[in-house]
Amino acid sequence: MATSTKKPEQHTENEHKNEFLTFVLGEENYALDIMTVKEIRGYEQVTKIANAPDYIKGVLNLRGDIVPIIDLRIKFGVGQATYNEFTIVIMLMIDERIVGIVVDEVSDVIKVGTSQIKPPPEFGVAFDSAYLHGLTTISEQMIILVNIQKLISSDELGLYDPAVTAEQD
């Protein structure tokens, strides 16, 4: 799915539309592939992990699984990393692993056809363009489509031991 959205030449009349979940980080609207979303929940207290980078908030108990929580706002320096009753955690299931990302707000589910996706700009977005599918516009609002799978499993985020992820491949 991730790759098909990237290739505009696959565009046909009966265009396949992917569903994305939109969320807000600071002032910007982002969206991620809804198929990776396991659940959405409020932010709760996490257990800190020693010597982890500041954007890794810690781990919490998701029905028996110990799941890391990362705050993309800190990682990408967008918005204020505040935690209140409106702070949302999106639990993602990526490659059999669960990870939670902290966002300011979850807004909508949108359907985006491949033809509606514009290539990402090389600058001006907090995310490295390698982690983006592209941009799209819904009701005159620019939405940044994040390639969440690539982002989460990236070395830059350093969520997983390189050896372990290699084994799982």
Next chain:
Amino acid sequence: MSVDMSQFFEVFFEESHEHLDEMERLLMNLSLDEPDIEDLNSIFRAAHSIKGGSGVFGFDALTGLTHVMENILDLARNQEITITKEIVDQLLITVDKLKVILECYQNEEDIDWSAIEKGTSALEALLKDSPIDSESGDTTPEEDEGFGLFESPVVAENGDETFGFFDTQEIEKKETAYGFFEDEDGTQNNAAPGNEQTPTDKDTSNDHGEAFGFFDEESSNDQVNSESKAPDEDGFGFFDAPTSDDSTPKNTESIKPATATPQSAASAPKQTTKTAVKKPKPKASKKPRTESKESSSIRVDTGKIDSIVNLVGELVITQSMIQILGKEVHGETEEKLDGAIGELSRNIREIQEAVMSMRMLPMSFAFNRFPRVVRDLADKLGKDINLVIEGGNTEIDKGLIEKLVDPLTHLIRNSIDHGIEMPDTRSAMGKSPQGTVILNAEQRGGSIIITITDDGAGLNREKILSKAIANGLVQSNDIPDNEVWPLIFEPGFSTAEAVTDVSGRGVGMDVVRRNIESIGGIVEIESHAGEGSVFSIRLPLTLAIVDGMCVSVGEQTFVIPLTNIVESMQPQAGQIKTIGNDHLLWVRDEYWPIIELHKMMSIGKAKTKPTDAIIVLVETSRKRFGILVDDLEGQQQVVIKSLERHYKRVPGVAGATIMGDGCVAMILDVESLSNEINIPTIQEVSGGN
């Protein structure tokens, strides 16, 4: 009595169904080009077990069919005939027929003998078609003999003799073939007779003379039935009455007394004579019961158990939430609520224990088979080996046990074959002629460590290196030992000079490593020339429970495994010494380095002054030190959860657990924490003092 019999029937039916399913599965997967001998053996064993059981219970229809089936399979696995598609097809058809017959017996329905005859002749036709018909003729009688024996022991007056015979004949001839006697599963299959015979086969038959005294009596009928060894009955005029049909009920009964209560022996014969007269009746009485407990055990995907384990964990947390809420209730309902919550928590605890016990097994489940392996192998190689098993009680996840058996077997074989020298070589080197292999399991930190230690020759560095260089695995001789040893785990690597059936094909060690890595473990080798080698398998505790002391640091809770803790204390100012920035604790004439957990785990708001805090003294295999914490919260059993499942390894942390309030607490890995100590060890410090 008929109740007891029905139990045995039930076991037989249940197991026969399992065998048939297994046969079917194996037949389906059997490759025609290269039939796997092991599979053929398994099919044969399954057929054999059904035949044995049915023979004893008098289910003649089953016996007949399985017998022919067995002949074909025996030829096939001895590679005397080639398995063709027709044969497999016919065997599958037979399996289906057997299922039908089994159900007929089970439901007390009439048996379609003509169909059985057709099936038998179809199978026999296959045998005839095969070119080596004459040989099949040979084997058939052999089998018959075996079975004659099998049944006759039950019959014969002196079990000892018959069994001695049985032993020598059967076992020598086809040790592996007779899964019945060899294979553990096989043994259990023959509900009743198997029970009796297994011991005979293993021990010497001495004590069975007694047990079989019972058998003599009853089984004589059997004899009458199957073979005409009438003379046996002489001794038991009593039992003359039974007609041949009775074999079934009698047998079962006879077994009952033999295994369970001796007194019932007396009643058993009586019963026998009674039931003996008519065969259908006892069966009829059995049937309904059989149905009522159709399956006493089921196989469950461990994944399902895992999810129950997790859910129960959640239940515990929910319960403690309710408990907290309950405190807000006042008045009349408070008491009631308290009672209900108490009940709930008890029940949950029981569920938790039950679920846990489903998943965990002591290591001895895997270890218990090795004495046999070692003995056989030692005999084969002419070596004298003493196997020492330690730590059999260490609990380990069932799934891990299953996956450990093969690699362990291989490593043990390897130690015996390559490690331990021949007795005279050992004597010449001044060692005891008897080699020792120690198999040990223990829990250490967040891991289970299984070691296989032998006092043999040790790994041969030169040989491994020259082989590795020849294979292009390494370029130079100049590498340290700890890099040389792992080379033996490379595919295709074997330094054995001769390929024996024990080892030397070089397919073993790489499989061992792969198997162990597949369950998240690592293998390490330590070896000293002339002194022996140690193979250690370090496995993660995916689901192990640890007894831990919960300690708080700042706002966080940590769990220190109880096994590491020596004591806890609040230090006096005079006990704290300082070297540079590090603190030492002076306890009972020794200095203990102190690790400040809040620094290690970078936690603010913790007590930094040792005299305000608590120091937990811990020891590992290598070091002793104190851990500075804010407070002790109490001792409890915690379930170790893997952090690596969704995250990565964290230094100093063995895993995480979920506390009663749903929060996650880190379980400290004291072993790896000790690496953080960069001040001189206790001994040196106290020595310098």
